[in-house]
Amino acid sequence: MEHIVIIGNGIAGVTTARHIRKLSDKKITIISAETDYFFSRTALMYVYMGHMKFEHTQPYENWFWEKNRIQLVHDYVTHVHAEDKVIPLKKGSPISYDKLVLATGSKPNKFGWPGQDLKGVQGLYSKQDLDTMEKIAPDNKNCQRAVIVGGGLIGIEMAEMLRSRKIPVTFLVREKSFWNGVLPAGESKLINEHILAHHIDLRLNTNLEEIIADENGFAKAVVTDKGDTIPCTLVGLTAGVTPNVGFLKDSNIAIKKGIVVNRLLETSAKDVYAIGDCAEQQEAIGNRRPIEAVWYTGRMMGETLAQTLCGNTTEYNPGHWFNSAKFLDIEYQTYGWVFSERHIKPYEQHFHWRHPKENICLTIAFHKDSNLFLGINTFGIRMRHPIFDKWLTEKRTAVYVLEHLKDANFDPEFYATHENAIVDQYNAEFGTSITPKKKSWKRIFNSH
Numbered sequence: 001m002e003h004i005v006i007i008g009n010g011i012a013g014v015t016t017a018r019h020i021r022k023l024s025d026k027k028i029t030i031i032s033a034e035t036d037y038f039f040s041r042t043a044l045m046y047v048y049m050g051h052m053k054f055e056h057t058q059p060y061e062n063w064f065w066e067k068n069r070i071q072l073v074h075d076y077v078t079h080v081h082a083e084d085k086v087i088p089l090k091k092g093s094p095i096s097y098d099k100l101v102l103a104t105g106s107k108p109n110k111f112g113w114p115g116q117d118l119k120g121v122q123g124l125y126s127k128q129d130l131d132t133m134e135k136i137a138p139d140n141k142n143c144q145r146a147v148i149v150g151g152g153l154i155g156i157e158m159a160e161m162l163r164s165r166k167i168p169v170t171f172l173v174r175e176k177s178f179w180n181g182v183l184p185a186g187e188s189k190l191i192n193e194h195i196l197a198h199h200i201d202l203r204l205n206t207n208l209e210e211i212i213a214d215e216n217g218f219a220k221a222v223v224t225d226k227g228d229t230i231p232c233t234l235v236g237l238t239a240g241v242t243p244n245v246g247f248l249k250d251s252n253i254a255i256k257k258g259i260v261v262n263r264l265l266e267t268s269a270k271d272v273y274a275i276g277d278c279a280e281q282q283e284a285i286g287n288r289r290p291i292e293a294v295w296y297t298g299r300m301m302g303e304t305l306a307q308t309l310c311g312n313t314t315e316y317n318p319g320h321w322f323n324s325a326k327f328l329d330i331e332y333q334t335y336g337w338v339f340s341e342r343h344i345k346p347y348e349q350h351f352h353w354r355h356p357k358e359n360i361c362l363t364i365a366f367h368k369d370s371n372l373f374l375g376i377n378t379f380g381i382r383m384r385h386p387i388f389d390k391w392l393t394e395k396r397t398a399v400y401v402l403e404h405l406k407d408a409n410f411d412p413e414f415y416a417t418h419e420n421a422i423v424d425q426y427n428a429e430f431g432t433s434i435t436p437k438k439k440s441w442k443r444i445f446n447s448h
């Protein structure tokens with residue numbers, strides 16, 4: 001019987017295993033150095049914040065794996081001998097495979113800062129990171145200040161976690177406005193204000209120079225490039241992530257930043273595939289980045305690869321870009337492409353609307369000449385994914401989107417709606433006379 005070995009029990013690896021089992025009787029082994037069982041990485045923050053226990057982040061009961069004949073091995077793979085189809089383990093005996101799936105995820109970036117390996121300096125990625133954070137920052141008596149380095153989605157999550165225990169937080173952000181490489185200026189400004197309103201000491205335009213140790217090798221302060229020394233006992237390194245591929249050095253598998261794959265998710269080595277955060281498309285797909293470190297694309301790659309491994313050769317085809325996240329208590333959604341000023345396309349024009357009082361805004365990107373709808377970002381308004389997916393596929397205009405915006409709104413009933421104000425502003429700015437159409441459940445159901 002063919003033996004499929006998967007390294008990594010994150011969303012990408014586990015999805016592959018589940019779908020192979022649905023489609024076949026192959027022997028499946030998953031190896032992970034992190035935890036015995038799969039858990040939802042995106043929910044780690046809620047464990048620290050006391051909203052759930054770690055066990056609640058595990059989507060499957062522990063018996064699920066044996067019942068589905070998926071063998072789990074808790075060990076670290078030190079190398080891949082692709083010529084012999086063997087992988088050595090740190091503790092156990094080497095394992096042979098017929099097909100190998102690399103789904104080894106990411107690791108937090110470290111840029112060679114002096115003091116980056118001190119105790120009390122950590123990223124927020126793994127279950128081990130969560131455990132360390134619990135130890136170093138159990139409360140504001142043991143941790144009188146934390147400094148977070150790097151303004152992105154994980155940095156803001158870490159700040160929220162620490163603030164939930166009333167630990168003072170200083171947030172060093174290299175850019176002049178939060179996440180402005182991704183978000184257009186108006187949105188980035190809203191998030192700056194929101195961070196400050198949460199009593200987080202946000203320092204924009206500021207780089208980490210050095211982390212200073214105490215006599216026991218623990219971090220006791222950071223020094224910034226502005227010459228400030230900030231005493232702290234926890235330093236969170238959240239300046240992005242990099243594919244976790246160090247163990248593949250000398251494995252004869254092509255690596256750039258991540259493991260290079262084609263649309264079939266094949267690596268340069270025969271019968272070896274890579275998926276999820278650790279994979280790098282040899283040619284970027286549309287406007288997507290060659291490495292996509294997001295949850296749902298890991299799942300999609302897993303589903304796609306399972307088809308190929310079970311005889312139905314299938315290309316990875318992720319469709320329209322979308323994503324969602326939270327900035328403290330503001331929900332953010334994005335569909336299609338809305339670029340920041342740093343990356344805006346020559347043909348791209350933006351319409352930005354912000355609520356006069358509340359933390360609610362949106363940006364619609366469209367083609368300057370044709371008014372073709374390119375994408376939307378929303379903050380504090382929940383939208384329906386299938387509707388935007390359909391409008392992008394149907395190549396609708398921004399005017400059409402605004403006319404039908406009420407169909408897209410997914411906020412619970414009785415929430416205040418803002419479509420009339422949004423359309424009024426668009427009409428005023430662009431000299432149009434759009435009238436928002438009434439919400440139509442028929443149109444909404446037709447989009448599913």
Ligand SMILES: Cc1cc2nc3c(=O)[nH]c(=O)nc-3n(C[C@H](O)[C@H](O)[C@H](O)COP(=O)(O)OP(=O)(O)OC[C@H]3O[C@@H](n4cnc5c(N)ncnc54)[C@H](O)[C@@H]3O)c2cc1C
Pocket residue numbers: 007008009010011012013031032033034035041042043044045075076077078103104105106124125126154157244247275276277278292293294295296298323324325326
């Ligand atoms: C705090 C946090 C919040 C996030 N929030 C969001 C979000 O809101 N939305 C979103 O889309 N994405 C989010 N992400 C990103 C998302 O979690 C990742 O894109 C996704 O989990 C990656 O899945 P994966 O299966 O590729 O890898 P991983 O989940 O990283 O799994 C890889 C596994 O392989 C193991 N491994 C690596 N090397 C070896 C080896 N040599 N031997 C044995 N085992 C090995 C690792 O220990 C790990 O357990 C978040 C990430 C973090 C850290």
